[in-house]
Amino acid sequence: MTNANVVTANLDARATKSRQRQRIANRVLVYAVLVFFAILFLAPVYTMFLTALKTMPEIQQGNLFALPQNPSFQAFGHVWSEACISVRCTGLRGNVLNSFLMVIPAVLISVSLGALNGYVLTKWRFKYDNLIFGIILFGSFIPFQIVLIPMAFTLGKLHLAGSISGLVLVHVVYGLAFTTLFFRNYFVTVPDDIIKAAKVDGAGFWMTFYRILLPISWPIIMVAVIWQFTGIWNDFLFGVAFTGGENQPLTVALNNLVNTTTGTKAYNQDMAAAMIAAIPTLVVYVFAGKFFVRGLMAGSVKG
Amino acid sequence: MGNLAVQDLTKSYGSVHVLKHINLAIDEGDFLVLVGPSGCGKSTLLSIIAGLEQQTSGSILISGKVVDTLEPKERDIAMVFQSYALYPAMTVADNIGFALEMSGVPKPERLVRIQKVAELLQIEHLLQRKPGQLSGGQRQRVAMGRALVREPKLFLFDEPLSNLDAKLRVEMRTEIKKLHTRLQTTIVYVTHDQIEAMTMATRIAVMKDGLIQQFGTPSDIYDRPANTFVATFMGSPPMNLVPVTVEDGQLIMASGERLSIPVGVNAAAITGGKLLLGLRPEWIALADQGAKDSFRMEIEVVEPTGPDLYVNLNFGGQAIIARLPAGESVKQGEYAQFLIDSSKTMLFDADTGMAL
Amino acid sequence: MSIAKRLRGSLPLFVMAPSLTLIGVGVYGFIATTFVLSLTSSRMFPKFDFVGFDQYVRLFSNDRWHIAVHNMVIFGGLYMVLGTLLGLLLAIFIDQRIRAEGFFRTVYLYPMALSFVVTGVIWQWMLNPSLGIEKLLHDWGFVEAKFRWLVDPEWAIYTVVIAGVWQVTGFVMAIFLAGLRGVDTEILKAARVDGASPWKTYTRIIIPALRPAFMTVLVVEGNLAIKSYDLVIALTKGGPGISTELPSTFMYSTTFNRNDLALGASSAVIMLMTVAAIVIPYLYMELKDDKR
Numbered sequence: 012m013t014n015a016n017v018v019t020a021n022l023d024a025r026a027t028k029s030r031q032r033q034r035i036a037n038r039v040l041v042y043a044v045l046v047f048f049a050i051l052f053l054a055p056v057y058t059m060f061l062t063a064l065k066t067m068p069e070i071q072q073g074n075l076f077a078l079p080q081n082p083s084f085q086a087f088g089h090v091w092s093e094a095c096i097s098v099r100c101t102g103l104r105g106n107v108l109n110s111f112l113m114v115i116p117a118v119l120i121s122v123s124l125g126a127l128n129g130y131v132l133t134k135w136r137f138k139y140d141n142l143i144f145g146i147i148l149f150g151s152f153i154p155f156q157i158v159l160i161p162m163a164f165t166l167g168k169l170h171l172a173g174s175i176s177g178l179v180l181v182h183v184v185y186g187l188a189f190t191t192l193f194f195r196n197y198f199v200t201v202p203d204d205i206i207k208a209a210k211v212d213g214a215g216f217w218m219t220f221y222r223i224l225l226p227i228s229w230p231i232i233m234v235a236v237i238w239q240f241t242g243i244w245n246d247f248l249f250g251v252a253f254t255g256g257e258n259q260p261l262t263v264a265l266n267n268l269v270n271t272t273t274g275t276k277a278y279n280q281d282m283a284a285a286m287i288a289a290i291p292t293l294v295v296y297v298f299a300g301k302f303f304v305r306g307l308m309a310g311s312v313k314g
Numbered sequence: 315m316g317n318l319a320v321q322d323l324t325k326s327y328g329s330v331h332v333l334k335h336i337n338l339a340i341d342e343g344d345f346l347v348l349v350g351p352s353g354c355g356k357s358t359l360l361s362i363i364a365g366l367e368q369q370t371s372g373s374i375l376i377s378g379k380v381v382d383t384l385e386p387k388e389r390d391i392a393m394v395f396q397s398y399a400l401y402p403a404m405t406v407a408d409n410i411g412f413a414l415e416m417s418g419v420p421k422p423e424r425l426v427r428i429q430k431v432a433e434l435l436q437i438e439h440l441l442q443r444k445p446g447q448l449s450g451g452q453r454q455r456v457a458m459g460r461a462l463v464r465e466p467k468l469f470l471f472d473e474p475l476s477n478l479d480a481k482l483r484v485e486m487r488t489e490i491k492k493l494h495t496r497l498q499t500t501i502v503y504v505t506h507d508q509i510e511a512m513t514m515a516t517r518i519a520v521m522k523d524g525l526i527q528q529f530g531t532p533s534d535i536y537d538r539p540a541n542t543f544v545a546t547f548m549g550s551p552p553m554n555l556v557p558v559t560v561e562d563g564q565l566i567m568a569s570g571e572r573l574s575i576p577v578g579v580n581a582a583a584i585t586g587g588k589l590l591l592g593l594r595p596e597w598i599a600l601a602d603q604g605a606k607d608s609f610r611m612e613i614e615v616v617e618p619t620g621p622d623l624y625v626n627l628n629f630g631g632q633a634i635i636a637r638l639p640a641g642e643s644v645k646q647g648e649y650a651q652f653l654i655d656s657s658k659t660m661l662f663d664a665d666t667g668m669a670l
Numbered sequence: 671m672s673i674a675k676r677l678r679g680s681l682p683l684f685v686m687a688p689s690l691t692l693i694g695v696g697v698y699g700f701i702a703t704t705f706v707l708s709l710t711s712s713r714m715f716p717k718f719d720f721v722g723f724d725q726y727v728r729l730f731s732n733d734r735w736h737i738a739v740h741n742m743v744i745f746g747g748l749y750m751v752l753g754t755l756l757g758l759l760l761a762i763f764i765d766q767r768i769r770a771e772g773f774f775r776t777v778y779l780y781p782m783a784l785s786f787v788v789t790g791v792i793w794q795w796m797l798n799p800s801l802g803i804e805k806l807l808h809d810w811g812f813v814e815a816k817f818r819w820l821v822d823p824e825w826a827i828y829t830v831v832i833a834g835v836w837q838v839t840g841f842v843m844a845i846f847l848a849g850l851r852g853v854d855t856e857i858l859k860a861a862r863v864d865g866a867s868p869w870k871t872y873t874r875i876i877i878p879a880l881r882p883a884f885m886t887v888l889v890v891e892g893n894l895a896i897k898s899y900d901l902v903i904a905l906t907k908g909g910p911g912i913s914t915e916l917p918s919t920f921m922y923s924t925t926f927n928r929n930d931l932a933l934g935a936s937s938a939v940i941m942l943m944t945v946a947a948i949v950i951p952y953l954y955m956e957l958k959d960d961k962r
Contacts, residue, residue: 135682161700184696204399211389213416226403245785247900296783
């Protein structure tokens with residue numbers, strides 16, 4: 012090796028080393044940012060949980076992130092069956108039941124209708140189908156304030172005012188746009204040849220839907236169900252506008268409970284109530300969230 | 315099994331005429347290939363025969379019976395799609411048996427028939443798999459099985475081989491032809507590949523712009539194309555078309571070369587005007603100096619394909635291609651004497667493109 | 671055509687009929703009704719005496735509405751800008767072939783599963799001046815630290831921004847991540863061969879390629895911002911005073927608590943028109959692209 016070669020080899024080695032250092036520094040930065048935000052995102056739910064397990068004196072002494080010395084579920088028990096919501100002091104249990112009675116039929120109906128709409132719009136195309144889709148889709152963007160007043164009077168006329176069935180109807184109407192959108196965008200990716208083949212094989216409208224399309228629709232059914240479940244469970248506006256007293260869904264009761272303060276604010280009870288309201292959707296999200304993201308990425312979000 | 319007739323069929327989307335007065339008739343056991351460039355209307359014609367689309371006017375007859383108002387399932391047909399269109403959630407066996415199930419065939423009989431078809435296509439070991447677990451060639455077989463199991467009067471194939479790689483395509487081509495020979499089924503087969511058309515068909519309909527350009531046997535189409543479109547579309551490399559005029563009972567090129575009028579063309583009937591001389595590449599051969607209808611041409615490029623040599627020649631300023639057997643001594647850049655076989659050549663009207 | 675065949679032909683429309691009826695009445699019929707009501711002098715009950723655009727004149731001379739619109743601009747603007755930037759940042763960082771991608775994605779996305787009411791209640795606790803973040807800062811040694819935005823009329827609206835951004839960022843990240851994963855890797859290879867630095871690759875190639883994702887994100891965020899109701903109610907109840915009033919809370923309280931139906935209706939119409947101005951061009955473009 013000549014001298015010149017040795018020098019360039021050394022320079023190369025040094026360059027490689029500094030590039031390596033640069034790369035490690037980059038990795039550290041990436042993870043530091045990600046971890047920082049992860050803490051930021053987890054902190055609120057972490058403190059919700061901790062606070063719910065504390066007693067009031069402990070809350071007043073410690074701080075947001077201090078661990079509870081004597082963890083107790085007493086606050087949960089209280090908000091479950093005793094806490095006062097406005098004037099009734101029977102806790103949240105009734106409202107939890109209300110929310111389930113509302114969410115289950117509303118999800119089933121809106122998802123079924125959405126699936127049929129998506130099927131018709133993509134596989135039985137007719138004149139103006141795109142226009143009709145646009146008309147349906149617009150419904151997913153309206154601020155619901157625009158329908159509150161007529162809906163309130165209509166529910167009254169239908170003798171559904173203040174009832175859970177009324178709330179189911181409302182959620183079906185305003186969920187249809189989303190479920191139709193999900194299924195339409197999914198079914199568009201299913202080749203039309205399959206539908207033609209089924210036609211040649213002698214399968215009719217319903218048979219094709221039931222035997223051919225439905226069995227391959229699980230990803231989008233998951234998306235639609237999760238979306239509708241969280242959306243309807245978490246709804247507050249319709250609940251507060253169209254129900255009262257015993258029939259209130261959980262979110263409305265939670266808000267009332269938090270605002271029904273006598274004396275000092277019982278933050279442990281507030282947090283316990285918030286957790287009860289959060290758990291069903293969190294459970295759905297943790298166990299089925301990956302299907303949701305996968306399904307969303309598969310086709311319901313363009314771009 | 316049945317025959318098929320298409321009578322004065324048209325299809326329009328608004329002012330766009332996709333099919334214009336199509337007439338076709340094939341016998342029981344025929345293998346009809348509809349061939350043409352994309353957009354020629356061949357797939358639309360197949361869809362109308364299947365009943366998946368409605369014609370604007372005209373009639374379809376299967377086994378002598380008008381089927382215009384029948385649903386696809388009532389026409390006694392089966393169809394193989396380009397994308398195979400297998401039902402993703404069903405096993406291979408269920409895919410094959412679906413049509414039988416829809417027409418109410420009881421399960422035991424269904425299983426027997428599925429088994430029989432699977433044996434025929436050698437896919438018995440795949441019956442319990444889902445389409446997603448199959449290779450392209452296997453899917454192709456399942457798609458055919460789905461059609462075969464119904465034992466319909468008419469099989470429709472929509473470019474079934476175009477998604478396979480080159481090697482598999484040739485294998486499946488042979489296999490379909492074997493099946494046809496063995497089962498003597500009536501088939502309508504759509505393709506844009508002229509080799510598929512030539513190798514498999516008993517009847518070919520060459521289509522372009524919604525019109526049938528020529529309808530005949532493969533040898534009709536190849537040897538006696540009805541017009542310049544058919545002449546250049548069928549055959550690879552395509553037929554050479556050399557501009558000529560007529561003078562004193564002979565053809566004359568712009569560069570002055572004189573050729574014989576093709577045998578079979580009535581010289582008296584030609585009334586001047588511009589003509590095109592049609593020369594298949596294999597109708598050109600090396601010749602001795604001074605032979606009749608032989609010409610000295612420059613050899614511009616030689617492309618050996620293995621069995622053949624494709625030789626690009628300069629024939630009086632016209633670029634033409636000859637196909638010579640491998641081993642002929644032709645060298646790029648040299649000149650040689652070439653014979654043009656006037657017992658085979660054809661003449662076309664340069665304006666209308668029609669054969670004379 | 672035979673009757674049976676014609677029936678079969680109209681089956682698809684028949685199947686959609688219930689949905690179309692529900693949407694026709696529940697969306698378009700009700701929009702029309704609300705608009706008609708906004709032209710009347712209805713108070714507690716609908717009354718169809720047309721007074722022209724009087725309610726709109728009243729609305730735009732209403733101080734409360736001015737505050738609501740002003741807050742909407744602050745909240746909507748910050749919510750969209752911060753949500754988009756943070757979401758994009760997290761998406762890009764997650765897209766660096768990191769370990770535990772699934773964990774980070776889950777953590778960022780979970781707030782979306784929570785009800786706005788839950789979010790509001792949690793942040794109300796975290797931001798409360800006596801026991802919340804301020805106390806935490808004191809315990810950590812920042813004895814002088816003050817963090818009383820929640821009870822400060824000047825600053826309360828920013829607490830709504832914080833809670834809102836916390837909730838929406840993960841969703842934005844998911845959309846951008848899907849967009850990033852959709853960028854053609856050959857283009858990235860080509861950029862590397864051309865000698866583009868990572869920074870240049872992002873600013874010149876990848877981010878421009880995310881245009882459709884940006885569109886989706888901004889439309890979704892804009893839409894969520896204008897609809898925001900639950901979050902404010904749970905976090906600040908529109909207060910202190912009326913300092914965090916938004917159009918949505920204005921509409922609700924005007925209509926149902928103050929029995930000023932026509933004025934509430936007119937505010938709802940203005941909200942709808944704002945949304946429509948964002949959404950209709952977007953829908954038009956999306957559906958035009960979709961035509962096959």
